[in-house]
Amino acid sequence: MSEMTYRDAINLALKEEMRRDPSVFVLGEDVSLYEGSFKVTRGLLAEFGEERVRDTPISENTIIGVSVGAAMGGLRPVAELMTVNFALLAMDQIINHMAKIRYMFGGQTFLPMTIRMPGGGGSQLGAQHSQSLETYFMHCPGMHILYPATPADAKGLLKSAIRSNDPVIFLEHELLYNCKGEVPDDPDYVIPIGTAEVKRSGDQITIVAYARMTVLALEVAKLLESEGISCEVVDLMSLAPLDTETILTSVRKTGRAVVVDECWSTCGLGAEITSRIYTHCFDILKAPVKRESGLDVPMPYSRHIEKLCIPQVDTIVRAVREVMSGSY
Amino acid sequence: MNATLRNVVPEQELLRFYEQMFISREFEERCAEQYAKGNITGFLHLYSGQEAVAVGATAGLHRDDYILSAYREHAQAIVRGADPRRVMAELFGKSTGLCKGKGGSMHLFDPSLNFMGGYAIVGGQFPIAVGLAFASRYRGEDRITACFFGDGAVNQGTFHESLNWAQLWQLPVLFICENNFYGIGTEVHRSSALASIHKRTCGYDIPSEKVDGMDVIAVYRAVKYAAEKVRESGRPYFIEATTYRFRGHSMADPAKYRSAAEHDVWKARDPLPNFARKLLEDGIATRDVLDDIEAKCRQTVDEAVSFAEESPWPEDSAVWEDIYV
Numbered sequence: 001m002s003e004m005t006y007r008d009a010i011n012l013a014l015k016e017e018m019r020r021d022p023s024v025f026v027l028g029e030d031v032s033l034y035e036g037s038f039k040v041t042r043g044l045l046a047e048f049g050e051e052r053v054r055d056t057p058i059s060e061n062t063i064i065g066v067s068v069g070a071a072m073g074g075l076r077p078v079a080e081l082m083t084v085n086f087a088l089l090a091m092d093q094i095i096n097h098m099a100k101i102r103y104m105f106g107g108q109t110f111l112p113m114t115i116r117m118p119g120g121g122g123s124q125l126g127a128q129h130s131q132s133l134e135t136y137f138m139h140c141p142g143m144h145i146l147y148p149a150t151p152a153d154a155k156g157l158l159k160s161a162i163r164s165n166d167p168v169i170f171l172e173h174e175l176l177y178n179c180k181g182e183v184p185d186d187p188d189y190v191i192p193i194g195t196a197e198v199k200r201s202g203d204q205i206t207i208v209a210y211a212r213m214t215v216l217a218l219e220v221a222k223l224l225e226s227e228g229i230s231c232e233v234v235d236l237m238s239l240a241p242l243d244t245e246t247i248l249t250s251v252r253k254t255g256r257a258v259v260v261d262e263c264w265s266t267c268g269l270g271a272e273i274t275s276r277i278y279t280h281c282f283d284i285l286k287a288p289v290k291r292e293s294g295l296d297v298p299m300p301y302s303r304h305i306e307k308l309c310i311p312q313v314d315t316i317v318r319a320v321r322e323v324m325s326g327s328y
Numbered sequence: 329m330n331a332t333l334r335n336v337v338p339e340q341e342l343l344r345f346y347e348q349m350f351i352s353r354e355f356e357e358r359c360a361e362q363y364a365k366g367n368i369t370g371f372l373h374l375y376s377g378q379e380a381v382a383v384g385a386t387a388g389l390h391r392d393d394y395i396l397s398a399y400r401e402h403a404q405a406i407v408r409g410a411d412p413r414r415v416m417a418e419l420f421g422k423s424t425g426l427c428k429g430k431g432g433s434m435h436l437f438d439p440s441l442n443f444m445g446g447y448a449i450v451g452g453q454f455p456i457a458v459g460l461a462f463a464s465r466y467r468g469e470d471r472i473t474a475c476f477f478g479d480g481a482v483n484q485g486t487f488h489e490s491l492n493w494a495q496l497w498q499l500p501v502l503f504i505c506e507n508n509f510y511g512i513g514t515e516v517h518r519s520s521a522l523a524s525i526h527k528r529t530c531g532y533d534i535p536s537e538k539v540d541g542m543d544v545i546a547v548y549r550a551v552k553y554a555a556e557k558v559r560e561s562g563r564p565y566f567i568e569a570t571t572y573r574f575r576g577h578s579m580a581d582p583a584k585y586r587s588a589a590e591h592d593v594w595k596a597r598d599p600l601p602n603f604a605r606k607l608l609e610d611g612i613a614t615r616d617v618l619d620d621i622e623a624k625c626r627q628t629v630d631e632a633v634s635f636a637e638e639s640p641w642p643e644d645s646a647v648w649e650d651i652y653v
């Protein structure tokens with residue numbers, strides 16, 4: 001184990017996979033000479049050279065389209081979109097092409113590619129740069145979606161993504177880049193796609209979360225422990241496929257749940273999870289499930305009102321207390 | 329620029345150019361200070377070095393003409409007439425800001441000045457500019473639309489689609505590329521197959537011209553000529569102004585990808601001291617006159633900072649306002 005930041009864990013995963021497989025290459029805006037706008041690709045150019053670490057024009061749709069073609073042609077591209085907001089310019093290649101090609105061509109080809117993109121709000125970047133678009137991707141079959149909460153998970157999941165023969169969207173939370181944690185040194189440390197993890201066990205209430213929301217949920221669990229509320233935190237890690245079984249097992253144990261997501265509430269990922277809980281656990285729930293989500297508004301710049309738009313430790317605490325005191 | 333400054337532009341106008349360039353620089357440098365203090369947060373992209381483009385170009389347009397830009401747009405808004413106090417308040421996220429604190433540095437907007445926005449998605453402003461120009465023509469208005477953008481934006485699909493569209497529908501759009509030679513850390517020849525950006529318009533048969541963006545008079549003359557062409561013909565025109573940003577891409581960027589030697593070459597072409605020298609040499613201003621202008625600008629920016637500091641934060645309820653009409 002080595003202690004490192006989320007950023008460095010991702011960087012390490014990239015380097016290890018590039019060393020392991022010469023068909024892996026990296027492309028994106030400012031990823032090479034500039035080493036990434038969040039410095040995630042630091043040292044890649046120096047170690048792997050220009051052919052494998054490629055700066056691109058500001059042409060998001062084509063970054064993904066070229067990755068699709070390169071993957072079809074036998075390479076293993078890892079594309080970086082500078083932030084998830086710019087994926088909206090690439091939605092045609094992502095949704096109409098990347099996610100369709102294998103199925104529509106009757107399984108005759110496959111696309112072993114990964115798209116990395118930082119995202120999330122909370123840095124006063126305003127409405128066009130603060131979006132949490134995970135639900136946009138989840139809605140579409142044909143690709144996997146991963147979103148790690150810890151440095152170790154970031155390493156293990158990214159390595160799985162790069163080794164996967166299916167297209168993977170790998171989201172990174174901008175506010176987690178500097179968070180530190182213990183990361184396994186094993187160059188074959190991989191976390192299977194499609195598994196959630198109980199990050200803290202408890203027996204009175206389940207908090208389902210992912211990425212930065214998991215970090216907040218763990219804080220909440222710690223805070224509430226002193227009040228005698230025992231929270232179990234389920235970290236999704238993989239948004240598609242969703243590990244429904246791990247969620248349901250936890251809720252069957254606790255009988256109560258709060259689902260936390262950072263995206264807009266309407267049709268958000270929390271809605272899907274809540275629906276699965278109701279479908280399968282309706283008869284054993286002790287109180288209605290509560291959702292904590294981003295507000296259904298474009299993100300305002302000003303810091304105090306921006307805060308109101310994203311779940312915070314205190315709003316999650318309030319939700320947990322409500323569910324604890326609720327009943328049917 | 330040569331000794332005939334006066335013959336090109338009236339004296340008062342020349343002094344105004346200097347004042348506008350000076351306040352633009354002063355405003356940006358104060359923003360950097362306020363960012364360091366934590367009063368401005370998020371992304372902050374400063375315009376220092378590029379002032380001659382905003383000032384020369386705005387002077388070449390009519391007040392009625394629409395202006396759109398990207399996220400490095402403080403100076404363009406202020407030169408167009410936006411109240412520096414309200415611009416600074418926006419950067420502070422205060423309710424008195426140009427957009428009530430909801431937009432921030434990258435999203436200034438003031439329809440009363442026909443300043444139709446700063447956009448943070450690279451290339452997002454191109455089609456909007458074309459649409460505005462269409463609305464103007466449809467309504468029989470005499471205005472044109474000036475669309476500012478950077479060298480990095482020309483590889484977006486919207487750039488090509490919008491150039492084609494503007495020519496096809498014969499719309500009065502003046503495209504103004506501020507080529508500062510870098511898109512974040514990527515030099516223009518590393519992102520564009522044809523680095524001479526103004527030549528790209530040949531595919532759309534749009535006339536284009538390259539101008540020295542460190543020379544406010546050259547920019548003014550080129551834009552004035554181009555704007556008249558666009559107004560007369562109702563067709564698009566394209567200007568590439570070569571310039572340089574003296575700071576990093578944003579406050580987060582130490583700009584290590586540029587050599588000190590390169591920086592020095594451009595610093596020697598700094599539009600402010602060079603234009604000041606020209607004004608003095610031509611006897612258009614004395615040092616005292618320039619000192620007065622500079623003092624006045626500093627005071628205006630001081631007032632902008634105080635105004636922003638003293639202004640109230642938005643109310644919580646503001647979160648739910650302005651989503652729908």
Ligand SMILES: Cc1ncc(C[n+]2csc(CCOP(=O)(O)OP(=O)(O)O)c2C)c(N)n1
Pocket residue numbers: 029058060082086089400448449450451477478479480481482508510511512577
């Ligand atoms: C669609 C999109 N992709 C990427 C970015 C990130 N980004 C912000 S500014 C920038 C560089 C733009 O360079 P240029 O157009 O030359 O403008 P300059 O910053 O030099 O004024 C990039 C890549 C973005 N904001 N939008």
Ligand SMILES: [Mg+2]
Pocket residue numbers: 478479480506507508509510511512
């Ligand atoms: Mg540029």
